[in-house]
Amino acid sequence: MSSVSVVYALLFYFATAVLVAGVVRKIVQYAKTPAPLKIPTTPAPVTQGGVVYRMAKEVVLFSSLFKSNKWIWIFGWMFHFALLLVLLRHLRYFTDPIWGWVALIQPFGKYAAFAMIIGLAGLWARRIVVDRVRYISSPSDHLMLALLLGIGVSGSLMTYVDHTDIVMVKAFFTGLMVFDVNSLPTDGLLLVHLALVVALMIVFPFSKLLHVPGLFFSPTRNQVDNPREKRHVAPWAAKLDAQED
Amino acid sequence: MADFETPEMKEVLSTPKLSRGATEHVSPYVAKPDHQEKLGFPGELVENFEEVAINKMGDLLGKYRGFRVFLDSCVKCGACTDKCHYYLGTTDAKNMPVARQDLLRSVYRRYFTFSGKYFPKLVGARDLTKEVLDEWHTYFHQCSQCRRCSVFCPYGIDTAEISMAAREILDSVGHGQKYCNEIIGKVFKIGNNLGLPEPALADTLEGLEEEIKDDTGVDVKLPLDQEGAEVLLITPSADFFAEPHIDGLIGYAKVFHAAGISWTMSSYASEAANFGMFIGSYENMRRISRRIRKAALDLGVKRIVFGECGHAWRVAYSFLNTLAGPWDFLDPKYPVPQHMLELTHSLIQEGKLNLDKSQNDHIKPTFHDSCNVARASRMGNKPGGQFEIPRAVIKSVCNNYVDMEPGTTHEATFCCGGGGGLLTDDLMEIRVKGALPRMEAYKKVVENNGVTNLVAICAICKAQFTKVMPYYGYGMDSIMSAHQLVSNAIVLPGQGEETAEPVEASEA
Numbered sequence: 001m002s003s004v005s006v007v008y009a010l011l012f013y014f015a016t017a018v019l020v021a022g023v024v025r026k027i028v029q030y031a032k033t034p035a036p037l038k039i040p041t042t043p044a045p046v047t048q049g050g051v052v053y054r055m056a057k058e059v060v061l062f063s064s065l066f067k068s069n070k071w072i073w074i075f076g077w078m079f080h081f082a083l084l085l086v087l088l089r090h091l092r093y094f095t096d097p098i099w100g101w102v103a104l105i106q107p108f109g110k111y112a113a114f115a116m117i118i119g120l121a122g123l124w125a126r127r128i129v130v131d132r133v134r135y136i137s138s139p140s141d142h143l144m145l146a147l148l149l150g151i152g153v154s155g156s157l158m159t160y161v162d163h164t165d166i167v168m169v170k171a172f173f174t175g176l177m178v179f180d181v182n183s184l185p186t187d188g189l190l191l192v193h194l195a196l197v198v199a200l201m202i203v204f205p206f207s208k209l210l211h212v213p214g215l216f217f218s219p220t221r222n223q224v225d226n227p228r229e230k231r232h233v234a235p236w237a238a239k240l241d242a243q244e245d
Numbered sequence: 246m247a248d249f250e251t252p253e254m255k256e257v258l259s260t261p262k263l264s265r266g267a268t269e270h271v272s273p274y275v276a277k278p279d280h281q282e283k284l285g286f287p288g289e290l291v292e293n294f295e296e297v298a299i300n301k302m303g304d305l306l307g308k309y310r311g312f313r314v315f316l317d318s319c320v321k322c323g324a325c326t327d328k329c330h331y332y333l334g335t336t337d338a339k340n341m342p343v344a345r346q347d348l349l350r351s352v353y354r355r356y357f358t359f360s361g362k363y364f365p366k367l368v369g370a371r372d373l374t375k376e377v378l379d380e381w382h383t384y385f386h387q388c389s390q391c392r393r394c395s396v397f398c399p400y401g402i403d404t405a406e407i408s409m410a411a412r413e414i415l416d417s418v419g420h421g422q423k424y425c426n427e428i429i430g431k432v433f434k435i436g437n438n439l440g441l442p443e444p445a446l447a448d449t450l451e452g453l454e455e456e457i458k459d460d461t462g463v464d465v466k467l468p469l470d471q472e473g474a475e476v477l478l479i480t481p482s483a484d485f486f487a488e489p490h491i492d493g494l495i496g497y498a499k500v501f502h503a504a505g506i507s508w509t510m511s512s513y514a515s516e517a518a519n520f521g522m523f524i525g526s527y528e529n530m531r532r533i534s535r536r537i538r539k540a541a542l543d544l545g546v547k548r549i550v551f552g553e554c555g556h557a558w559r560v561a562y563s564f565l566n567t568l569a570g571p572w573d574f575l576d577p578k579y580p581v582p583q584h585m586l587e588l589t590h591s592l593i594q595e596g597k598l599n600l601d602k603s604q605n606d607h608i609k610p611t612f613h614d615s616c617n618v619a620r621a622s623r624m625g626n627k628p629g630g631q632f633e634i635p636r637a638v639i640k641s642v643c644n645n646y647v648d649m650e651p652g653t654t655h656e657a658t659f660c661c662g663g664g665g666g667l668l669t670d671d672l673m674e675i676r677v678k679g680a681l682p683r684m685e686a687y688k689k690v691v692e693n694n695g696v697t698n699l700v701a702i703c704a705i706c707k708a709q710f711t712k713v714m715p716y717y718g719y720g721m722d723s724i725m726s727a728h729q730l731v732s733n734a735i736v737l738p739g740q741g742e743e744t745a746e747p748v749e750a751s752e753a
């Protein structure tokens with residue numbers, strides 16, 4: 001077994017630990033921080049069920065973004081859903097036997113890579129061409145797009161141009177899951193692809209990728225509009241009441 | 246008229262090219278020590294402001310989930326960049342909502358995130374310096390906390406929340422805004438934003454009673470501090486003296502009179518406005534709100550009704566129960582608080598008001614949805630009632646209603662340009678420029694539909710439009726109160742008879 005395999009195995013363990021610990025830490029932090037006032041952007045649902053529906057529309061359809069800007073919506077939505085398909089397709093490298101539905105989406109997942117690349121390219125083009133978006137971009141915003149695009153392009157090259165030994169790759173990852181390090185093919189494309197994925201996993205909890213958990217905790221979207229019917233008091237605010245009475 | 250140019254009105258919803266620093270010179274007066282200290286803030290800029298500000302930011306991060314989530318979640322997609330009326334009116338890049346947030350986010354990243362601590366250049370993080378504080382003072386007072394950006398952000402990021410936090414931090418280091426803080430001081434001392442004491446208030450109300458008597462021949466009362474009344478009316482103090490606000494107040498009085506509901510105002514809580522929200526101070530907002538609780542208890546009323554005011558309705562509808570509840574001593578048949586328009590609307594539905602629509606035939610109104618009512622509150626039982634109820638009331642008292650361009654009304658409404666603590670002369674340039682998108686939409690209905698008046702349900706909108714509409718070539722009396730239209734149309738019991746007798750025994 002090559003030393004490359006060992007290095008990559010360690011990298012993946014490290015990246016997974018950082019990703020999981022970092023995101024869990026953030027989720028706990030968000031969950032623990034109170035929202036002392038009712039601030040849903042109205043019109044807002046008046047029932048909990050309504051909130052679930054509102055959130056589902058945001059998560060699945062990007063409904064606010066749709067209202068806002070059709071270009072960002074189309075590129076953004078395309079990228080995210082292609083990414084989802086691609087990720088699901090990749091489950092085949094972690095499960096043995098391959099789950100039926102994963103096999104089923106395999107052909108879609110393969111083409112989704114193109115949609116993902118087009119979406120990312122569109123978003124990047126806007127970041128460069130539109131004066132307002134260029135102004136608000138910092139280097140990290142460009143780097144993030146470069147990273148994702150690098151992952152998409154290197155992955156597609158392996159799918160369509162220069163195949164790697166996929167059986168060995170699968171053996172490597174299924175091995176990792178039981179703490180057993182197997183050999184990884186050492187062709188350049190695969191190593192680049194995996195290195196970029198590792199990098200993405202590590203920056204996730206320290207970057208704007210936190211919009212993923214953030215969306216679910218956004219009080220302007222997830223609160224029920226019922227302040228007159230139900231008194232809403234945060235623990236720290238209740239203390240003010242207690243001091244007085 | 247002024248040392249700046251009124252922007253040219255273009256197509257509705259057109260987006261200008263950005264420029265840098267176009268309004269960096271427009272910064273409001275800094276609060277005097279006296280204004281600061283009354284609110285429990287340091288009198289002037291503290292020496293270790295960096296430490297104090299960062300501690301305060303940490304405190305707010307722990308207290309407000311929204312603040313933290315909003316600072317972390319922005320992906321710089323740019324969807325909000327053309328949504329702020331101040332950006333559209335000034336073209337200043339820092340008035341794009343995300344750029345405004347970034348003024349604070351850059352500091353958050355530097356002190357509270359791994360990436361900002363170790364790679365500040367990469368993620369646009371920076372130290373908190375005096376220059377940064379000054380920049381905050383400028384641009385967080387070019388935000389009217391209208392929440393339009395929040396509607397269009399995929400994560401609901403609300404720049405209003407960031408502005409409130411920024412102002413709270415500025416206050417905590419002794420660098421507050423004069424306008425808001427001076428006014429809050431007056432509420433604590435006297436009971437209203439204007440500093441109008443009880444005798445002056447009583448006098449004003451008496452004058453209004455005479456005016457109504459002269460107009461209609463009917464004795465309509467505007468009671469003050471009347472114990473045992475059914476309804477406590479909390480209304481913005483501008484309703485007591487400013488035009489067109491006062492015509493709205495006359496409208497409320499006529500509605501109560503015609504419906505035979507006993508009511509009173511309070512000299513102790515003679516203010517619906519709550520500038521504690523503008524400065525992001527939970528404590529001050531709560532202190533102001535609790536005056537209403539005390540007034541309701543002291544006067545022994547059964548219901549609380551709020552007059553026309555945007556941010557006041559937000560605080561009332563969304564926060565009053567939190568800040569000053571529970572309201573278990575009031576009549577549970579009615580929502581607490583209730584909006585005057587909800588009340589008038591239900592009376593119209595029940596057929597309790599005698600209305601002569603033709604009295605408004607000389608008026609062709611359009612309706613300006615106030616941002617805080619539209620995007621931060623509700624009326625009635627259903628989502629969106631805040632749009633339907635005012636329009637329904639206007640349409641039942643007037644034949645000629647016209648709506649403005651979609652995308653400039655309802656939840657996408659444009660701010661008047663003077664909300665959020667900006668209604669002060671030292672910010673006139675930003676107020677005029679911020680009104681541009683609304684004026685463009687208004688111009689279109691004036692030209693295409695012959696609209697004659699803009700109707701608002703907010704004291705700040707009314708005061709702002711009175712001042713800025715002339716810059717765009719419209720008379721200051723183009724702006725009207727919704728209840729002014731009601732007042733015109735309402736036929737009071739006994740009105741028109743030669744010897745008018747007061748019919749409402751309960752009013753005595």
Ligand code: SF4
Pocket residue numbers: 318319320321322323324325326342343397398399400401402
């Ligand atoms: S719309 Fe929201 S996520 Fe996009 S740039 Fe504006 S604040 Fe950030």
Ligand code: SF4
Pocket residue numbers: 328329330331340341342345387388389390391392393394395403404405660
């Ligand atoms: S809250 Fe309103 S004024 Fe403030 S940035 Fe957003 S759109 Fe502009």
